[in-house]
Amino acid sequence: MNRHLILFRVIASKSVTLSRRYLVNTVVGFVTLYVFFALIFFGGQFVAEELISRSVGPLVVGYFLFTMAVSAYADLTHDLTDEAQWGTLEQLSMSPFGFTEVVAMKTVVNLLGTFATGMVLLVLMMATTGTWLTIAPLSVVVVGVLTLLPVVGLGFVFGGAALVYKQIEKVFPLIQLSFAGLIALPVQDYALLKLLPMSLGSHVLQRVMTDGLRVWELPVFDLGLLVGQSVVYLAIGLLVFRVGTAEARKRGVLGHY
């Protein structure tokens, strides 16, 4: 088996095993996401029934994207903090694959897990609202990944900062709030807003899931811009992460927390 596949396999296996061993945490995390959505939906119906019934589709897609985005950028930092507290972070850094590849592979595993739980949550949300959206797997996955990759890039920036400055999670709620804003930006009215992470992706994903467009029916410019954003944000994220790793090693604080 290819060495990189072996790495992927053991990281995925460890992730699944630890999720089972920390079962309460895993289940509570998922249930909390669903309950929060139910509160927004039913509470919203109570306050503004007409508005909610008109925007159920965008609400479901937006929440689906929001939960995955939060996970995509925060999981990496949480993982690094956990590993530092467990005393295993330095062990990861000794891998011949290099620390960045190990962490990147863990991020891929996290993204797959995020997509899996996101899809389950999506089905639950659609069942709760009674609004069934178009789920064309290929189109949802392609656009979803291209929307989340810039956020993963941000995750690497925060991960790199966490290695040097440690407890940085206090800024996370603020970032999460900004995600909600980015998802709802009116990119169709202000083209420049498309350059911000997730804003264009959110818009395109809405069209895929509520209007039933397939990925090949989307504007080529928008798709190209999504790919470009993914590459640029990811590259910046990886660069900052590598700088952060080098600085943490230089200061001798890689395993600190």
Added chain:
Amino acid sequence: MSAVLEGARNVYWRLSVRENLAFFAGLHGIDPRTRGDRHEAIIDTLGLTAKADEPAKNLSRGMKQKVALGTTLARETPVLFLDEPMLGLDVETTRDLQTELQRLAQEEDKTIVITSHDMDVIEAVCDRVIVLSDGDIVADDSVDNLLDVFQSQSYRVQLAGNPPAHLREQLDTRFKLLNWRTDTDSAEFKIALAGSEEFYECVEILQTAEATIRSVTEIEPDLEDVFVELTTAESVSPEETET
């Protein structure tokens, strides 16, 4: 390269012994499914067979340390770094680990680098010792050579009766008097003498003071004495220690 770091858990407490070995093998690109037998052999050698499916968090400190060592072996690297590997372990576990480390070096041709303040462990396990003081290397030699260098420098002298009062001051001024103890009818002191000339000079001082020498014993230094001597004295270059 693989390492066991002091103060870190090194392994995943929620994973079993087998799962830890499999993960760390994969972390170094080794497919754990093809190394089942080797992992079982490592587990067996470290005496962890009965606990192989137990999460590491349920194991004693010594066993966790063994699991950490096991994960470094599962990575199949030629060089192992062990930082204070015996810290906090009981005597039996320490002895087991020492034996295992010696076996690894001899039979599996592993290069094992141990950093430790426990000179007994170093003396028991290592071939070559590098002593650091304030970030500088003050000795780099084999254990045997280092012990030889400091072999004949310290003596325990027992005197019959009470020696004259000035003797202690005289010895302390001229040589390095390490300790001094007197009883009602005897005295004992430990002294460092550099070479035979100082030895004979010391004996002459004792004779002049009319002290009766009951015995003179050469003190066999252990590595801890060498370490203290090296780190408290001025730096000794490797060339000096080899002579």
